[in-house]
Amino acid sequence: MQAPLDDEALATAFASKERWAFEEAYTRFGTLLYSTAYHVLGNAEDAQDCVHDAIARVWRSPDAYNRARGALRSFLTVCVRNEAITRLRAKARRTRLHERVAAEPQEHDEIAIVDVVEHDRLRAALNRLPIEQRQPLELAYFEQKTHVEIAAHLDVPLGTIKSRIALGLRKLGTALGGAR
Amino acid sequence: MSAHIGDDAALYALGALEPHEIAAVEAHASACAACSRLLAQAEADVAAMAAAQRQLTPPPELAERIFATPDAPTPLRRSVSRASWIGALAAAIALALVPTAYFYEQSVAMHDAMLADANAMARVASSPHRRVAFTGQNASVMYAPDGSWYVVVIRGAKHPMHVTWAHDGEQTMLGTAVPHGDVAMLYLPKSHRMDQLAIMSGGRVVGQAQLVF
Ligand SMILES: [Zn+2]
Numbered sequence: 001m002q003a004p005l006d007d008e009a010l011a012t013a014f015a016s017k018e019r020w021a022f023e024e025a026y027t028r029f030g031t032l033l034y035s036t037a038y039h040v041l042g043n044a045e046d047a048q049d050c051v052h053d054a055i056a057r058v059w060r061s062p063d064a065y066n067r068a069r070g071a072l073r074s075f076l077t078v079c080v081r082n083e084a085i086t087r088l089r090a091k092a093r094r095t096r097l098h099e100r101v102a103a104e105p106q107e108h109d110e111i112a113i114v115d116v117v118e119h120d121r122l123r124a125a126l127n128r129l130p131i132e133q134r135q136p137l138e139l140a141y142f143e144q145k146t147h148v149e150i151a152a153h154l155d156v157p158l159g160t161i162k163s164r165i166a167l168g169l170r171k172l173g174t175a176l177g178g179a180r
Numbered sequence: 181m182s183a184h185i186g187d188d189a190a191l192y193a194l195g196a197l198e199p200h201e202i203a204a205v206e207a208h209a210s211a212c213a214a215c216s217r218l219l220a221q222a223e224a225d226v227a228a229m230a231a232a233q234r235q236l237t238p239p240p241e242l243a244e245r246i247f248a249t250p251d252a253p254t255p256l257r258r259s260v261s262r263a264s265w266i267g268a269l270a271a272a273i274a275l276a277l278v279p280t281a282y283f284y285e286q287s288v289a290m291h292d293a294m295l296a297d298a299n300a301m302a303r304v305a306s307s308p309h310r311r312v313a314f315t316g317q318n319a320s321v322m323y324a325p326d327g328s329w330y331v332v333v334i335r336g337a338k339h340p341m342h343v344t345w346a347h348d349g350e351q352t353m354l355g356t357a358v359p360h361g362d363v364a365m366l367y368l369p370k371s372h373r374m375d376q377l378a379i380m381s382g383g384r385v386v387g388q389a390q391l392v393f
Contacts, residue, residue: 005344005351005383013353019251020356023340026246027382034238036230048242056249068213070220074227078193081230085195122232140196141229147196166190166222173225176232 011072015065022059029073033080040084040144047084054083085144125175133168136161182208185215193222247340310392317379317387325393327373332357334379334387337364346376346388 010028013021026033033055037047058064058079069075126134135154139145145153151161185205191197192205209215313320319334332343337359343366344351354377357364379387 005353005380009353017251018353020340020342020353022249022251023247023356024342024383026243030238030243030246031235032227032231034242035233035235038236039230039233044239048239048245051238051242052245052249055246059249059251063210068216068220069209069223070217071224071227074220074223077227077230078195078223081226082195086199122229125232137194140191140194141226144195146198147191148198150196162187162191165194165196166187169190169194169222169225173221173228176225176228 007071007073011067014072015067017059025072025076026055029076032073033076036077036081037084040081040088046087050084050087051080054080057083088144122176125172128175129168129171133164133171136165137168137172140165184212185209185218189215189218189222190225192219193226243339312389312391314377314379314387314389316385319379319387319389321377321389321391323391327370327393330368330370330374330377332366332368332377332379334359334364336362338362339381340364341386342380343368344378344380344385345374346378347374351378351380351385 005024007028010021010024014025030051033051034047037050037054038044041047041050055076058076064079065072065075126138129137136147136150136156139150139153140147147158147161147165150165151158154161156164182204185192185208188197188201188205189209192202197205205219209219307324309322309324311320311322314334317334318336319332321330321332323330334341334357337357340356340358341364342356343354345354354368355366357366357379373391373393375391375393377389377391378385
């Protein structure tokens with residue numbers, strides 16, 4: 001049986017706004033995009049809204065994506081993740097405003113807890129990084145902190161934190177086979 | 181031009197920039213090929229992290245919402261309102277269709293599809309054509325003996341499905357058959373003969389048809 005259309009052809013068609021490519025991109029990457037949003041936001045409803053809004057915005061904006069931006073899969077993943085982080089921060093601001101005590105408890109659906117096996121693949125790769133790279137990367141990825149917050153938290157100069165995160169991320173990407 | 185983004189590529193991809201820093205990185209990368217590549221690499225690394233976490237199946241209603249997203253209004257695309265020509269053609273086509281046996285074959289759901297792709301049906305009704313069933317899918321293709329047009333009809337389709345032309349070991353995307361009722365249809369005016377068509381869903385071939393000319 002024939003090989004499915006490759007991601008390159010899909011990315012090119014997506015960049016030139018061919019409708020089928022928009023639908024195929026969701027069909028192909030929907031699970032990754034939804035999971036990415038879910039892991040940041042912690043519940044199904046917010047994750048859904050986040051994926052929908054992020055993708056729709058990319059699609060409706062005339063030049064959000066072009067081939068120079070690299071793989072469509074990673075571009076969309078980062079769009080969705082950054083949208084999720086923006087929402088999380090907005091929610092945190094609102095929560096602070098209404099005071100922590102009055103805020104409803106964070107709903108965590110049952111799935112988040114079973115999140116062990118694959119998570120371990122990421123954990124295992126992280127554990128092979130030197131601690132000075134691993135720590136700031138974990139704070140950025142799992143706790144969605146900004147580099148300013150991370151530098152303050154670890155009491156390390158900003159420039160140093162930035163280069164450690166960048167170095168750690170590149171090593172991790174290589175270890176996880178993130179060349180694509 | 182502003183300074184190269186350097187390590188900020190990683191921070192951007194991780195969502196770890198301060199909100200006021202984001203626009204500058206995007207603006208620079210869109211004008212600088214080297215930084216655009218750097219950003220693409222950082223994004224690939226973050227995507228690899230995301231893919232190494234547990235994957236959850238999105239709820240089906242998300243697909244419905246996504247597929248309902250309208251296109252950006254650009255003058256180049258088919259911005260001509262479908263409703264206008266459908267209205268005009270529908271009457272003429274109803275007449276053209278009535279005497280053909282083809283019309284009677286169609287279910288009520290097909291009627292909706294007919295209205296949506298009225299010119300395809302006019303074509304089928306008014307010119308000689310052949311018909312071949314797909315294997316693996318409740319679908320068929322009607323086509324002109326000279327390869328000038330093809331109409332793919334998929335029954336029981338719940339989601340839009342892609343139709344491809346298989347040739348020389350490759351798949352060329354022809355278009356998307358969008359369900360109206362439970363029939364999805366795709367009209368393809370072409371200038372060449374395509375002897376192998378496939379229906380794809382989720383990146384996999386789910387139906388194939390062998391056409392004879
Ligand atoms: Zn640059």
